[in-house]
Amino acid sequence: MRFAAVLRNQKKVIKLFQNSLKKNRFVHTYLFEGAKGTSKREAAYYFAALMLCTGVSKPCLECENCHKVMKEIHPSVFYVAPDNGMIKKEQAEALEKEFSMTALTEGKRIYIIDEIDKANASAANSLLKLLEELSGDNYVIMTTENINNVLSTIKSRSQIVSFDRIPVEEVATELINKGIEAETAFVFARESNSASEVLMILQDEKVLPIYELAKKVAVAICNPALHPLLTLINEGDSLVKEPNKRYHQLFVDLLLSVANDKLYYITNQINKIAFRDLMQIISDQVCLKQDKIIKEVETILKFKQRLRYNVNLELFYAQLFIELKQI
């Protein structure tokens, strides 16, 4: 865990922490909200380092506590993230147990819950109970990319801290300078909002094939002579069989990204288009009626929500593409 990106890109957030430190006025529950790649998780660990640091200028990033936080091994920092796309009840209960076991011992404790919007109903209820019991030296930091999906009871108990997006062009330019091809750079800059994170994502050997598949499927969505389901069956067998939801979320996000580009295309906001090469291919085939494209965006969004639950993936894609073809 390094703090370079959060220090560089989220100065407002760092200032908020430093001011709270000066006045010794922290709230117990924070909700960090902002786009993917805006260093919310790093900021949560930075907050933990700030709270636990034994140095003079906090966080010194040199004392034992700071080191342990940065290595993500500090015993007073607890971390929960979605397991295969969802925060489950057992995870919330484990955190609650940890909390009640350590409640009587001295010292500050920081509970970090990543992507709180992905907590299912029973997990959210357990977490709410934990938030209600928070006091003393216990702090909870939750993060989300979709604040609208966070329960209002959770929002109302938290100080909401908004993280700024870095302009896509800035991230893309950094990626192009590091040798990434232009269209890929723009597409993933939009997906992640952080050049270092994109470089990490692209190292995953499953990612570029999913990107190529998404482009082929996008072509089939537009072309009346083709069917995206056939394209998926013929070329995306390994995706359909992929158990890790993360890759399916990426695939659906990319389809959504293409649909958004179509909107940019017909509204003449060419410089905002990420799939630049692809748009040249599909622009003569695409049904460029605004209401149809909006329907396409809505349909993909609706299916994206469904991915959060246990779905049969073959059926999921079949239904998605049938609905998209009917628009």
Ligand SMILES: [Zn+2]
């Ligand atoms: Zn320190």
